Amino acid sequence: MSAEVIRKEKIVKFEEFVDRRLKPDLVQAIAMRDKVFQKQKIFLDLKRNIGNLQKNEVNSLQSMINLGSEVYMQADVPDTRRIFVDVGLGFHVEFTWSEALDFIEVREARLQRQIEEYTQLIASIKTQIKMVCEGIRELLQLQ
Known part of the structure; x- marks a missing residue:
């Protein structure tokens, strides 16, 4: 095989x-x-929403709840001081407002770390793509 054929095969593999x-x-x-x-x-x-409930001292409310497929139903919430929060894996835990805010703070920190990890991964992949493309460009410029 000639050097030209080998170079073209390398370019195809990189692409x-x-x-x-x-x-x-x-x-x-x-x-x-x-x-x-x-x-x-x-x-x-x-x-x-919890902040608004606390600020306005709302102890009960009426709301429209989406049952799915854009089907709504009116719901009465007699006591808003305790709420159920989805903690993952299909589990909902009953919290007071302050407990919910504490849980949210912990979860937000974890989510922020995940976002940073994915952002670093994305940057790494983009760098790899750029490096391989630069290698292809160098192979194309060889005589």
Whole structure:
């Protein structure tokens, strides 16, 4: 085999590595980070709602609850001082407002660490893609 044929084969292998491995990994890492952002938003909304309940001293309320498939039902909450929070794996725990805020603080810290980890992973994958593309460019410039 000539050096030109070997070089072209290397270029094809590098391009396949980027397209079949690195780019899908990047898409998956971004999707996972977006899921964590969604969880973070849910806890931020819950924290804000608890703050509003405390600030306005709301002890009972009426609300429309989505039962699924955009079917709503009116709900009466006779005592808002205790709420159920989804703690994961399908479990809901009854908390007071202060307990819920403590739990949210711990969960937010954990979610922030996950976001940072995914952000570092995304940066690493982008760096790998850039390095492989630079290697391909160097191989293309060889005579």
